[in-house]
Amino acid sequence: MPRAKQTASKFHLDDPQYYLNRELSWLEFNRRVLHEAIDIRTPLLERIKFTAIFSANLDEFFMVRVAILREQVEAQVGTLTPDGRTPEQQLAEISQQLRPMLVQQHQLFEQDLRPQLAKNSIHILNYIDLSQDQQTYLHQYFEKRIFPVLTPLAVDPAHPFPQMSNLSLNLAVVIKDPDTGEQDFARVKVPSNLSRFVTFPKELQQYKGESCLWLGVPLEQVIAHNLSLLFPGMEIQEYYPFRVTRDADLDVQEYEADDLLLAIEQELRKRLRGGSVLRLQIPTSTSEFVRQKLMQGMSLTELEVYETEGLLGLKDLMALTAIPCPSLKDSPWTPVIPARLKGLAPQLDTRIDADDRGDGLDIFSVIQQQDLLVHHPYESFTASVETFITHAATDPDVLAIKMTLYRTSGDTLPKALMQAAENGKQVVVLVELKARFDEENNINWARRLEDAGVHVVYGLVGFKTHTKVVLVVRQEADQIRRYVHIGTGNYSPKTAKLYTDLGLLSCREDLGADLTDLFNYLTGFSKQRSYRKLLISPMTMRDRITAMIRREIQHCQQGQPGRIIAKMNSLTDVEMIRTLYEASQAGVQIDLIVRGMCCLRPGISGISENIRVVSIVGRFLEHSRIFYFHNNEETELYLGSADWMRRNLDRRVEAVTPIEDPAIKQTLTDTLHLLLSDTRQAWLLHADGRYTQLRPQENEAECSAQQRLMELTQHH
Structure with a gap:
């Protein structure tokens, strides 16, 4: 039984000692992600997946959180966090805590995971380990598929240091003119629209005389071993891969923007060019000449330089999880159709197995009987939330559909909303343009929805609309009934298979009335402050x-x-x-x-x-x-x-x-x-x-x- 303790008056609850730092706490979360890659109880390709997630998480952490801290330092912000740290202190501690984790991650991959992959006939090989036939194939592949895409950029008094795009993988190349003896520096960008790992035709999928399940070579190594074609007549003295992370947080002045859609698009173009460089990743073998050239060219200090043993950009290892090897993965999981939805009429969802269909029921009558809780990915998003929305779009008794879209994937739900508008229903969709790293996708859908006759709004100035709600208004006999979905996750079929999320389907009048008021607040000039049930x-x-x-x-x-x-x-x-x-x-x-x-x-x-x-x-x-x-x-x-x-x-x-x-x-x-x-x-x-x-x-x-x-x- 818990005991009551001394009253709050004897303690200063705003004392920094009682609070953990937000950024360091996030690093601890990512450490737990890395542990899933370390844990031998996790299947091998799932360990590879967590290694990739760890790296992808760090990319976003630098692009957003480290970017904000850097901006605070540059603006000479002296405000302390609740835990009593300045921005400078946080950046220093992030670097201090992160570097050992990165050493651990790369040692894990190079010394544990990579050899285990090899034992299971999955090989990420270095170019020098290939047979002559394989190298010949890659040389021909380079000439036909890679060489035409590359653009070497010289760095000299006539050519300023090139702008490095965010998350780009590059080669720093030191070349020598044999006629003059002069040494020059150039940068070659590794194309991001080509696969990171170059694979071989079946007859060359061999290593040490044995056939392989999968065999690939890092793209940057294929380029590096064919640099003579990019610099004919020059001597290649040395080359090193490097990777750049930039500030990617959008800075939209909403109150000054006449058109939020255009303002977001302009900021997205800036993101592609990139903000200030926050992190430079280089191999530990990088020469001091190249290291200094990169640091000077991007105005970096030692704090922004991260040295790595082995491959850079380990998030690209996610490609290996597509290798068809069930024994190295979690056992497959197929979301279950909720028991109460197994009796849906055949016209409601052609994707539901015929044996699970009943006669006469529809999803609206199921919800009328009792509120329905759905839990993804344990229960099917397709058979519940998608069915609710797609069949509201075609049900002749549905008068209106209102929905918030923060993130989505696939095209089933947006197309259903467009179809509903074409069917003459009142369709209102709030598309959150400021959903971080989904802005471009949301802009594209906003334009397509508008073209189909959907009323699209972009939320409130100064606020992100993060709520996940749908309101369906239906004419039933002599009354109007409102159906709702209120959830914890995005309307995304993809993440519904990967994230644990909950949703409530209901036709309770108080919830329907609250969502009506909420949508009026989001789309009009309502100043609604009180709600019946919803927080x-x-x-x-x-x-x-x-x-x-x-x-x-x-x-x-x-x-x-x-x-x-x-x-x-x-x-x-x-x-x-x-x-x-x-x-x-x-x-x-x-x-x-x-x-x-x-x-x-x-x-x-x-x-x-x-x-x-x-x-x-x-x-x-x-x-x-x-x-x-x-x-x-x-x-x-x-x-x-x-x-x-x-x-x-x-x-x-x-x-x-x-x-x-x-x-x-x-x-x-x-x-x-x-x-x-x-x-x-x-x-x-x-x-x-x-x-x-x-x-x-x-x-x-x-x-x-x-x-x-x-x-x-x-x-x-």
């Missing part, structure tokens, strides 16, 4: 969540148990953390399931000893947000799109819905407890910011929550 950022969510935490405090003060379980991606908001500290001091038992950044320090005596924080990093990316409040045995449960970060609570439009159906409440409660019992992919956060992976007790079976959820879904 909406930036209006009501912060105050309502804070009030529910304080209610648990009051229950403890009255001698009743207090209990909170909250699952989210990140917890960085200082006010929310402070309120959780106050709850812990009052004796509220708090379990937090935070996948990524967490700035709260658990386990501090007198501050947070009643708070436990775990992070789950596994086969699927934990993305759902669930909030549980015991409320003196009158449990309240919520799900939605918002993390407990300042941006989500104050600077984004978010929606979180209460769960009122008793069966769904129980399902979510069971899911939370299952996640808290994980001893395979769960990590426990300690007060000093370290994480340790949880293990089963002696004589206790290992529990993987994600694996267990797959098993439970299959048997339902």
Whole structure:
């Protein structure tokens, strides 16, 4: 039984010692990703996948988070973070913590994963290890397929140092004129629109006399060993690959933009050219001459230079996960059709197996019977959310469809919305143009939707619209009924197979009325501030969540148990953390399931000893947000799109819905407890910011929550 601790007045809860640094916490998250690549319990090609994810995550971290810190340094911002660090201190500590992790990652790949791939007949070979026939093939391949694409750029008084595009892989080449003896420097960009690994025809897929399952050579090595064709008559003295990461955060002055679409497009063009260089990756073997040439050409300090043993740009290893070798991968998973949707009428979804179709039911009648919770990727996105939207588009009784699109993939849902507009329905889509790194995709869809007659809006000036909601208005007999989907994840069939997300399908009148008000707020000049059921950022969510935490405090003060379980991606908001500290001091038992950044320090005596924080990093990316409040045995449960970060609570439009159906409440409660019992992919956060992976007790079976959820879904 938790004990009430000393009151908050005896502690200064804004003291920096009680907060973890956001950026360093993110690095700890990526360390947990790397551990999945290290863990021998993970199948080999999945370990390769996590190695690639680790690198891809770092690219984005530099392009956005490091970019912001660099801008703060240049602007001489002296503001301290809640943990008491300056921007300069954060950049220095990022470098200090990251470099050993990179050494670990590259040693893992070169000394462990690469040899294991070779044992399984998967070879990433160096050019010099190829047979003469293979080198001849690559020489011919280079002449026909690569050489025409390349553009060598000289660097001399007549040719200034070239602009390096973001995330580009390049070759730094030192050449000598045999006639004059002069030494020159040139840059050759490795084409990003060609495969990173060049493979061979079947008859040449051999190594040391044995046939290979897969054999490839890094593209930069193929170019490097044919440089004489690019510089005829010159002597190639040395060459080294290098990789550049630039500031890619968009800087859109929304209040000054007459047309947000055009403003975003202009910023995207700037991103392609690139902002300031934030990271230069080079091999440890790079000569001092080339190193200094690159640093001077891009105005870099030692802090921005990262030396690497082995291949650069390991995110390109993701290509290997497509190799058809099931024994080296997780067992395949096919999302299950929710039991209540297996009886859908044949016309509703031709993709649903004929044996699972019934007669007479449609998805709207299923929702009328009872609210429906869907849990991806355990349950099928196609058979639930896609079906809801695609058949609303063709149902003659549907009058209107309103939807927010933050990110999407594929074309099923946008095409359904276009078809709905062509069918004469009122279709409104809020396309968030500022969805980071999806801006171009969203602009393309916005234009196509507009051309099809869909009313497209771009959200609110100064706010991102991050909420994931759909409203369908349907004429039924003599009444109008509103159907809703409120979710935690994007309307993306691709990520629905990779991310764990939840969605509620309902026709409750109060939820339909709330979404009607929300869309009026998003598309018109409504100043709606209050909602019946939904918690909406930036209006009501912060105050309502804070009030529910304080209610648990009051229950403890009255001698009743207090209990909170909250699952989210990140917890960085200082006010929310402070309120959780106050709850812990009052004796509220708090379990937090935070996948990524967490700035709260658990386990501090007198501050947070009643708070436990775990992070789950596994086969699927934990993305759902669930909030549980015991409320003196009158449990309240919520799900939605918002993390407990300042941006989500104050600077984004978010929606979180209460769960009122008793069966769904129980399902979510069971899911939370299952996640808290994980001893395979769960990590426990300690007060000093370290994480340790949880293990089963002696004589206790290992529990993987994600694996267990797959098993439970299959048997339902």
